[in-house]
Amino acid sequence: MLLTYIGVDKVAKEGGVFFNLFVYSGSIPMELPEVYPACEVENKAMRGSPPKTFFLTRKNYYIEMPLTLKYALRPNSQNSRQLKKSVFTLPLYRSAPVLEVRLEDFELFAMDRLRVLKGISDGLSRGKKPEEMEQLEKDLWRANMRHPEASEVVNKDIISHFVLRLVYCRTEDLRKWFLSMETTLFRYRFRHESAEAQRALMAKFGLSYKAVSSSEFECVKDKLGQVARSLGQPLPTADAIFYKVPFEEVPELVAGRRVFIHKGNAYIASTQVVSLVATQFRSHLSKALILTNRKWTSTMREQEKDRLAPIVEALCTSYLGPDYSQPKGFSEISVKDIDDLAKSSFPLCMRHLFEKLREDHHLKHGGRMQLGLFLKVGAERFDKEYAYSIRHNYGREGKRTDYTPYSCQKVISSTPGVGDHHGCPYRHFSEENLRAALNKMGVNSRAVEDIMNKVQNRHYQLACTLTFEAVHNSSCDAGINHPNQYFSDSQKILQSKIQSAPEINN
Amino acid sequence: MTKEEAENGRDEMEIDGCEQREAIAIPEGFNPNYLKVFYDGKHPGCDQSYFGRREFSFTLENDIYLRFQSFYSVSELENSIREKCPVKIDIGPVYSVDPAKRRAYAQTGDNVFTPVERELIFDIDISDYDDVRYCCSGADVCLECWPLMTIAIKVIDTSLRDDFGFNHILWVYSGRRGVHCWVCDGKARRLTNEQRAAIADYFRVYMGNENSHKKVSLTGPAFHPFLARAYTDVLRNFFEMKLLSSQNLFSTEERYEKILDMIHDESVTSELRGKWQENRRSTTSKEDINVIRWEQLKSLLQSGKQKGQGLRRCIEEIVFSYTYPRLDMEVSKHMNHLLKAPFCVHPKTGRVCVPIDPNQCEEFDPTAVPTLSKLLQELNMGGLKSEVDNDWDRTSLGKSIRFFRTSFLQPLLKSCKEEIESSYNAKLQQSKNSINW
Numbered sequence A: 001m002l003l004t005y006i007g008v009d010k011v012a013k014e015g016g017v018f019f020n021l022f023v024y025s026g027s028i029p030m031e032l033p034e035v036y037p038a039c040e041v042e043n044k045a046m047r048g049s050p051p052k053t054f055f056l057t058r059k060n061y062y063i064e065m066p067l068t069l070k071y072a073l074r075p076n077s078q079n080s081r082q083l084k085k086s087v088f089t090l091p092l093y094r095s096a097p098v099l100e101v102r103l104e105d106f107e108l109f110a111m112d113r114l115r116v117l118k119g120i121s122d123g124l125s126r127g128k129k130p131e132e133m134e135q136l137e138k139d140l141w142r143a144n145m146r147h148p149e150a151s152e153v154v155n156k157d158i159i160s161h162f163v164l165r166l167v168y169c170r171t172e173d174l175r176k177w178f179l180s181m182e183t184t185l186f187r188y189r190f191r192h193e194s195a196e197a198q199r200a201l202m203a204k205f206g207l208s209y210k211a212v213s214s215s216e217f218e219c220v221k222d223k224l225g226q227v228a229r230s231l232g233q234p235l236p237t238a239d240a241i242f243y244k245v246p247f248e249e250v251p252e253l254v255a256g257r258r259v260f261i262h263k264g265n266a267y268i269a270s271t272q273v274v275s276l277v278a279t280q281f282r283s284h285l286s287k288a289l290i291l292t293n294r295k296w297t298s299t300m301r302e303q304e305k306d307r308l309a310p311i312v313e314a315l316c317t318s319y320l321g322p323d324y325s326q327p328k329g330f331s332e333i334s335v336k337d338i339d340d341l342a343k344s345s346f347p348l349c350m351r352h353l354f355e356k357l358r359e360d361h362h363l364k365h366g367g368r369m370q371l372g373l374f375l376k377v378g379a380e381r382f383d384k385e386y387a388y389s390i391r392h393n394y395g396r397e398g399k400r401t402d403y404t405p406y407s408c409q410k411v412i413s414s415t416p417g418v419g420d421h422h423g424c425p426y427r428h429f430s431e432e433n434l435r436a437a438l439n440k441m442g443v444n445s446r447a448v449e450d451i452m453n454k455v456q457n458r459h460y461q462l463a464c465t466l467t468f469e470a471v472h473n474s475s476c477d478a479g480i481n482h483p484n485q486y487f488s489d490s491q492k493i494l495q496s497k498i499q500s501a502p503e504i505n506n
Numbered sequence B: 001m002t003k004e005e006a007e008n009g010r011d012e013m014e015i016d017g018c019e020q021r022e023a024i025a026i027p028e029g030f031n032p033n034y035l036k037v038f039y040d041g042k043h044p045g046c047d048q049s050y051f052g053r054r055e056f057s058f059t060l061e062n063d064i065y066l067r068f069q070s071f072y073s074v075s076e077l078e079n080s081i082r083e084k085c086p087v088k089i090d091i092g093p094v095y096s097v098d099p100a101k102r103r104a105y106a107q108t109g110d111n112v113f114t115p116v117e118r119e120l121i122f123d124i125d126i127s128d129y130d131d132v133r134y135c136c137s138g139a140d141v142c143l144e145c146w147p148l149m150t151i152a153i154k155v156i157d158t159s160l161r162d163d164f165g166f167n168h169i170l171w172v173y174s175g176r177r178g179v180h181c182w183v184c185d186g187k188a189r190r191l192t193n194e195q196r197a198a199i200a201d202y203f204r205v206y207m208g209n210e211n212s213h214k215k216v217s218l219t220g221p222a223f224h225p226f227l228a229r230a231y232t233d234v235l236r237n238f239f240e241m242k243l244l245s246s247q248n249l250f251s252t253e254e255r256y257e258k259i260l261d262m263i264h265d266e267s268v269t270s271e272l273r274g275k276w277q278e279n280r281r282s283t284t285s286k287e288d289i290n291v292i293r294w295e296q297l298k299s300l301l302q303s304g305k306q307k308g309q310g311l312r313r314c315i316e317e318i319v320f321s322y323t324y325p326r327l328d329m330e331v332s333k334h335m336n337h338l339l340k341a342p343f344c345v346h347p348k349t350g351r352v353c354v355p356i357d358p359n360q361c362e363e364f365d366p367t368a369v370p371t372l373s374k375l376l377q378e379l380n381m382g383g384l385k386s387e388v389d390n391d392w393d394r395t396s397l398g399k400s401i402r403f404f405r406t407s408f409l410q411p412l413l414k415s416c417k418e419e420i421e422s423s424y425n426a427k428l429q430q431s432k433n434s435i436n437w
């Protein structure tokens, strides 16, 4: 029997009591000790139809579904005004509106949204191109975020976002993932809005930039044209709208040299507004997640130590695939054993780094990060035991968050420079060097040709998958998405071979 | 996140952060804070805890490394330096709380110990150019390869001022093998890590490495204005006028083969190779062989029979490979990265990390930078007759200190004062408004 769990958090406000609801699924324990009547909750939170069954125990609340709840995460007159206006545009999730929701919908909506976010995450990590991602996002949204009642579609969008916000606020890694996926989603959806809706959304973020005047446009026209040509885009026409914004507000456009910058201002084309808005969206959500987490850490976590915390854990990890940030790894293994493992089970990117490290006793920052996180060895231990020279004094305090090993996507998108050995060999090696490396791994010549073919078509993860299959003489249907997955899959195969080998009597 | 926001968050789940804090009303006629200015010369809007939240770190002899040192006053810092006698002093960020007490704050569970301000910094090391210089390698540097640093200063400095609008920029010789850059504008100090990374990426041109033959990647049919300016104003001239000859880039087969590797057209490379191999036997020309070969390469690539922009782009790619600044990206991207303080003495060379005037960086000679022993000699020769304040003036460090004070420190102090003044006035105005309301 599926039960849905809620945690209720009271927020006293003038004119009434409002509740934050934390909704998670849980299983029913064998026995229910000390059942308390949940009169206070019942009276104030559950206006309308009362729950059929309601237990409040020291360990858990149990509510039988279905039931209807009125809730408010943050009442604010300004927000409700905004809500009326914003019904037909993309919600910005600035505040949770007052809505009536069936309790069962809480969980279902959240899972539907999670499917969308997970789908986006998978697409990105497979290195899909922007056009493919656009289509994927459209399909995912259509498949998961519909609602039989048209009027409920927006509510489903908002509710699912807020439930996931609670689930994903608790650690830096979770916040990072959620922030990144929600921003990606927002970006795609923003682009599909009408010009009018886009302007309205800009105004909501307080981005009331004036378009660059025609006289100023004349002055910078050549430079704007130069940027457009550098991006392979058509030259801006005389009636094109540009906005002048502080460069700090469009970091991704600055990073990609996709804008003309002069005296601290970036000139952004109307098609680039999405970047500006997405940056705002991201920074608002980032702050909100930290505040939600603060709330969680300061009061909720302690209260919910035995009940909410483990359930929340389960909900977010079960959908995110294996969690490679768990600190179990090579910390107990000696350097000598790693030598053998590197030969048998490391993907080429890590094998190459490890060989370079053994050769030079030194790796530059990018390599130390890529290999160190793969080995799941802390930076300090890595320096002490694996490398002899430390090039810079990195601020170690306050940097505890970077413990997630790099995925293939991250490795592929890195840009190794002079003296660097990190990155994805399938992408960053010259053909000659890659062939030599594959030969050294014992890949047969036919497989090498197949691999080079994938590389030429820029399918680097497929190339790595083919290498895996050739080296292990075994298929890998799921494909390689993560260096640590390569390693664990390899170990699984090697161990099963050892077990199935006939015993030899000495 | 600011402290203010954190406080709001504790009370309730604040999503907008739009709740206004009540402003403190200050009577119009008499302001006790003005007395404070009168007595101690500090502006009432000045954050007294600021200096005490700055991290310093000392490297002592025997590689003892003291992180998270903090000081409440300049004299306290001076005393500590005298007492500990560090071989190297690094400057870190300004944290949310006194870094020396970070552990006490860590106990509270909230992650309040976090960097809040830090100069935007750049670190450029000549050892990262080893594949394009033949005079020295590793940490060594001479007047033949130093122009690579001059190029870096010119390209980055111009962009920081003209593109990003920064004004308070200090370039410093690192004492041995490179240069450091400190961008100290208030706006620069408050940049987030993401914004710092964006600026660093704006400066980045993919350079390739020993695993890939590709040297630089200049995609797109035209240059971004920043790259175009760097190329026409700095890179091309330095390449053709200086490095080509001083590094003898085409003088041997091994060297020119490295350049031919970057041209992806067999017919061009074999034609040039043929010419140059023959040419070797009959080198009677008075002209520099590097210049001749470079001109031959250029004219062949630009000639009408070689179609396609790709080949003409090769010329630019070669120039970029051999000249474009190579930044240590990680240093610039994170607020909590430490960087050696200006005017330190490099422990290996004994040279003082003196500022470099970007307007005259071509004249900077790293081999002429005063060493500690030279300075001591100069001081001793002068005897003890003059006043303490002017002691340095008589040494070869005098010029550097005067430049540091007049061209960097004074304008920076002035703008800091103005910033404090205007934000204080804005606060006063706000509180006045709130009274009226």
Ligand SMILES: [Zn+2]
Pocket: B133, B135, B136, B140, B141, B142, B143, B144, B145, B146
């Ligand atoms: Zn040299």
